[in-house]
Amino acid sequence: MSVPEEETESADPRAIVELFHIQRSFEQSGGPIALKEVNLTVYPGDFLAIIGASGSGKSTLLNIIGLLDTPTSGHLYLNGIDVSSATEKSRNRLRSAFLGFVFQASHVIGRDSVARNAALSLRIQGVARKERPEIVGYWLDYFGLGHRASSLGKQISGGEKQRLALARAVASGPLLLLADEPTGNLDATNSELVIDHLKQLNAAGTTIIVITHDPTVAAAAKRQVGMIDGSLHDGNPHIAEAEQLRTRREGSNRFGKRRPVRELSDLISDALTGISTSFGRSILLIVAFMLGIAGLVASTGISQSAATQISEKISQSALDEVRFSKTVPADSPDLEPVLQWVEGVQSSLSRIDGVVGAGFKSVLPEKAMTISRFSPLSLSPLPISNTSVVMVDQTFLSTNDLSISPTTPSIFATDTPTKAAILGRQAAEKLGIEPKSTGNSIWVSGQEIPVVGILTDSPRDPALESAILLSPGVAKASYANTTIVVRTQPGYPAPLSNVLASAIEPGNPASIKINTVGDLRTLARGVRSDLSILIGGVSVILLLLAMLSAATTMYVSVRSRTSEIALRRALGSSQASIASLFLLEGGFMGAIGGLLGCAAGSSAIVIICIAQGWSAVLAWWWLPAAASIGLATGIISALVPALIAAKQNPAQAIRD
Numbered sequence: 001m002s003v004p005e006e007e008t009e010s011a012d013p014r015a016i017v018e019l020f021h022i023q024r025s026f027e028q029s030g031g032p033i034a035l036k037e038v039n040l041t042v043y044p045g046d047f048l049a050i051i052g053a054s055g056s057g058k059s060t061l062l063n064i065i066g067l068l069d070t071p072t073s074g075h076l077y078l079n080g081i082d083v084s085s086a087t088e089k090s091r092n093r094l095r096s097a098f099l100g101f102v103f104q105a106s107h108v109i110g111r112d113s114v115a116r117n118a119a120l121s122l123r124i125q126g127v128a129r130k131e132r133p134e135i136v137g138y139w140l141d142y143f144g145l146g147h148r149a150s151s152l153g154k155q156i157s158g159g160e161k162q163r164l165a166l167a168r169a170v171a172s173g174p175l176l177l178l179a180d181e182p183t184g185n186l187d188a189t190n191s192e193l194v195i196d197h198l199k200q201l202n203a204a205g206t207t208i209i210v211i212t213h214d215p216t217v218a219a220a221a222k223r224q225v226g227m228i229d230g231s232l233h234d235g236n237p238h239i240a241e242a243e244q245l246r247t248r249r250e251g252s253n254r255f256g257k258r259r260p261v262r263e264l265s266d267l268i269s270d271a272l273t274g275i276s277t278s279f280g281r282s283i284l285l286i287v288a289f290m291l292g293i294a295g296l297v298a299s300t301g302i303s304q305s306a307a308t309q310i311s312e313k314i315s316q317s318a319l320d321e322v323r324f325s326k327t328v329p330a331d332s333p334d335l336e337p338v339l340q341w342v343e344g345v346q347s348s349l350s351r352i353d354g355v356v357g358a359g360f361k362s363v364l365p366e367k368a369m370t371i372s373r374f375s376p377l378s379l380s381p382l383p384i385s386n387t388s389v390v391m392v393d394q395t396f397l398s399t400n401d402l403s404i405s406p407t408t409p410s411i412f413a414t415d416t417p418t419k420a421a422i423l424g425r426q427a428a429e430k431l432g433i434e435p436k437s438t439g440n441s442i443w444v445s446g447q448e449i450p451v452v453g454i455l456t457d458s459p460r461d462p463a464l465e466s467a468i469l470l471s472p473g474v475a476k477a478s479y480a481n482t483t484i485v486v487r488t489q490p491g492y493p494a495p496l497s498n499v500l501a502s503a504i505e506p507g508n509p510a511s512i513k514i515n516t517v518g519d520l521r522t523l524a525r526g527v528r529s530d531l532s533i534l535i536g537g538v539s540v541i542l543l544l545l546a547m548l549s550a551a552t553t554m555y556v557s558v559r560s561r562t563s564e565i566a567l568r569r570a571l572g573s574s575q576a577s578i579a580s581l582f583l584l585e586g587g588f589m590g591a592i593g594g595l596l597g598c599a600a601g602s603s604a605i606v607i608i609c610i611a612q613g614w615s616a617v618l619a620w621w622w623l624p625a626a627a628s629i630g631l632a633t634g635i636i637s638a639l640v641p642a643l644i645a646a647k648q649n650p651a652q653a654i655r656d
């Protein structure tokens with residue numbers, strides 16, 4: 001923007017507003033040249049009416065004087081300061097310190113009280129909380145609204161709203177009051193009231209520029225200028241007792257100079273009011289965050305509880321158990337040689353110090369046999385699935401602390417040809433066999449096998465409670481995963497694991513794979529992390545969905561609050577404080593969702609653990625962690641809506 005040197009020098013130090021060759025063109029956005037070479041000087045104490053036909057450029061001029069819009073070229077001075085190229089930040093500060101606005105629409109915030117609406121400009125200006133009631137009280141009384149102070153903005157009449165807009169505009173003590181069609185929406189009586197108030201304010205020292213179609217308003221002003229097609233007519237400077245009036249601004253000056261204070265509590269209370277206004281919308285968002293975070297908490301807690309459970313059981317076995325397995329060649333799947341090998345191993349182990357007993361366990365692949373409750377000949381078989389089938393021997397049963405009802409049967413010895421089955425508690429349930437009933441049998445690959453007992457508890461190997469245990473000989477073949485579980489005296493597993501392989505297979509110790517409990521601990525950790533990855537993954541997806549829906553809802557909310565945002569900007573709110581308002585709203589909803597999610601997730605953990613008979617793992621720090629995650633996700637989802645709100649053009653938004 002280039003301005004001739006002499007014009008810059010000609011700035012009149014007594015003027016409150018000076019415009020030199022101001023142009024505003026909307027040609028780039030397909031619009032007209034709204035202002036052409038406008039020159040205007042306004043002195044303190046002036047009451048200037050700008051009159052003109054619709055579309056002549058009045059609002060554009062007022063927006064430029066009010067620093068809501070920038071001219072395409074020309075120079076603008078406010079109170080002697082060249083603001084033509086002022087930064088966004090100083091324009092905000094100048095608006096808040098020097099200017100008051102009244103628009104055709106009163107832009108009263110319906111959900112806030114009348115007093116809170118009137119205090120908006122003071123909050124933005126940074127007037128301390130404790131000083132506000134006196135100022136607000138004075139101006140509400142001045143405009144005849146003292147008795148409505150605690151009513152909601154939406155409860156007062158149109159005339160009262162416009163007087164409230166006047167109170168809000170002058171409460172911050174502006175040097176210059178800009179009014180854009182202030183009586184445009186009012187009936188004759190209310191228009192008269194507003195005109196009287198404008199006159200009184202001017203008489204008390206407030207400089208006023210009003211744009212209007214209304215001849216009564218124009219007549220009330222001390223000076224009128226016409227606007228035709230973007231040019232001012234009779235816009236010559238008119239000095240109105242400038243020096244006396246400069247010192248006569250009674251109402252605005254009565255409260256003296258104030259040091260601005262940024263009250264965080266204002267931002268917080270604005271954000272909370274925003275949340276409570278659209279209560280239903282806020283509740284839905286909070287529930288969305290709650291579900292995501294409840295899932296995260298539950299996944300952490302359930303996987304930790306499960307892992308603790310497994311670890312406890314493994315720790316029990318840690319002191320007195322070694323497992324080893326031998327790979328059976330795939331081309332020799334016959335059971336007989338395996339059983340002979342097991343017997344040989346058992347007899348050599350019985351000579352080793354510290355060995356209490358060595359049981360045999362072979363997990364049979366599900367596909368190798370069909371299991372059903374009834375004879376496949378009498379009924380079409382309804383094979384059960386997802387149940388592991390394990391072949392075990394007598395020693396395994398007696399050395400693994402199993403609780404079997406009615407009693408531990410002795411017919412599982414490897415040298416006894418008897419075929420029998422013991423059903424894990426959960427497998428019996430699946431097959432429809434009552435725990436206390438006797439004389440049952442099941443069908444395994446077409447042969448009837450009597451059920452000799454129900455396994456009610458297996459603390460060392462909990463997986464057996466959902467398995468079917470068969471005696472040796474039921475299956476025709478053995479399979480690759482045959483394990484010998486050696487129960488030792490306490491403290492023996494470690495030294496034994498070093499010597500077992502060569503004691504059993506002196507010729508080929510490498511064919512024996514020893515599993516110490518340490519390996520199982522790694523397995524338990526693996527189980528825990530797999531479980532938490534699975535549940536945690538689902539929760540993260542839930543949380544992302546919550547963020548997406550929060551972002552969409554907040555975007556809609558920004559769109560519906562255009563007028564409020566524009567008003568705040570007009571009163572001097574910075575882009576950053578508009579953005580922080582929405583970020584804080586998102587953050588609050590996220591944090592509340594996080595706290596509720598923590599409560600819901602912890603309850604889920606407790607319920608699941610009680611049902612499983614586990615001890616629940618809960619930690620106090622989940623509460624602050626969940627609140628922080630909620631806060632962070634809430635803020636992240638509010639980012640885009642907050643940026644959109646902050647970037648809103650106030651001049652455009654006021655028109656909308």
Ligand SMILES: Nc1ncnc2c1ncn2[C@@H]1O[C@H](COP(=O)(O)OP(=O)(O)OP(=O)(O)O)[C@@H](O)[C@H]1O
Pocket residue numbers: 026029030031032033034052053054055056057058059060061652
């Ligand atoms: N953001 C914009 N983009 C394009 N054109 C615009 C924009 N703002 C204003 N205009 C145009 O500039 C011209 C002047 O508009 P302005 O609103 O200042 O007139 P006005 O005298 O205040 O009219 P009214 O009395 O009806 O409010 C109009 O032709 C208008 O369409």
